[in-house]
Amino acid sequence: MRFEKYQALGNDFIIVPADALDPLDTTQVRALCDRHFGIGADGVLLIGPGEKHPWRMQVINADGSPAAMCGNGLRCVVRYLRAHDPAGLPADFVIETGAGPLPVHDDGDNVAVEMGLCTDHGRQLIQLGGHTLQGRQLSLGNPHLVLFGKWSDADFNALGPALQTHAAFPGGINVSFAT
Numbered sequence: 001m002r003f004e005k006y007q008a009l010g011n012d013f014i015i016v017p018a019d020a021l022d023p024l025d026t027t028q029v030r031a032l033c034d035r036h037f038g039i040g041a042d043g044v045l046l047i048g049p050g051e052k053h054p055w056r057m058q059v060i061n062a063d064g065s066p067a068a069m070c071g072n073g074l075r076c077v078v079r080y081l082r083a084h085d086p087a088g089l090p091a092d093f094v095i096e097t098g099a100g101p102l103p104v105h106d107d108g109d110n111v112a113v114e115m116g117l118c119t120d121h122g123r124q125l126i127q128l129g130g131h132t133l134q135g136r137q138l139s140l141g142n143p144h145l146v147l148f149g150k151w152s153d154a155d156f157n158a159l160g161p162a163l164q165t166h167a168a169f170p171g172g173i174n175v176s177f178a179t
Helices: 026-033 071-084 151-162
Strands: 003-010 012-015 043-048 055-061 092-095 098-106 109-112 121-126 131-139 143-148 176-177
Touching: 003 071, 012 071, 026 043, 043 071, 055 071, 071 092, 071 098, 071 109, 109 121, 121 143, 151 176
Parallel strands: 012 043, 055 092, 143 176
Antiparallel strands: 003 012, 043 055, 092 098, 098 109, 121 131, 131 143
């Protein structure tokens, strides 16, 4: 399998051209993303031709679940495309995602992604382990839960995974901790 590994702001991805492999199943993605026995990554990004634009990005999380979009992943895809076609890629173009077509800009030093408007789904109260957590649910093409407060590494490690798969979010959710 041909792949390259990229990272943006601490998120790392295995980037695979869509013509390089047969469709990946959940077990294969988990094995590839395993940090001890695989390549290790937060997810797999498949790049292929779009329907209305030259490129499309498909995001598969490390657990094998699909995601509509990933901003840092999209930034990685732009750098991947630039590396493979440095002269032919314009500074401004559009990449199709599961969240729709998104404009990107690459000035050679920085990659900017137009994420669109943030949809605020309001305050959420979540019961977890006998405690009530309060957060804000937002969407930027995929769901996010932002928790405000003082957080420790232990909180990140315990609460993050438990909230990502909590029954309140049947399709899963990205969890962010803010202070």
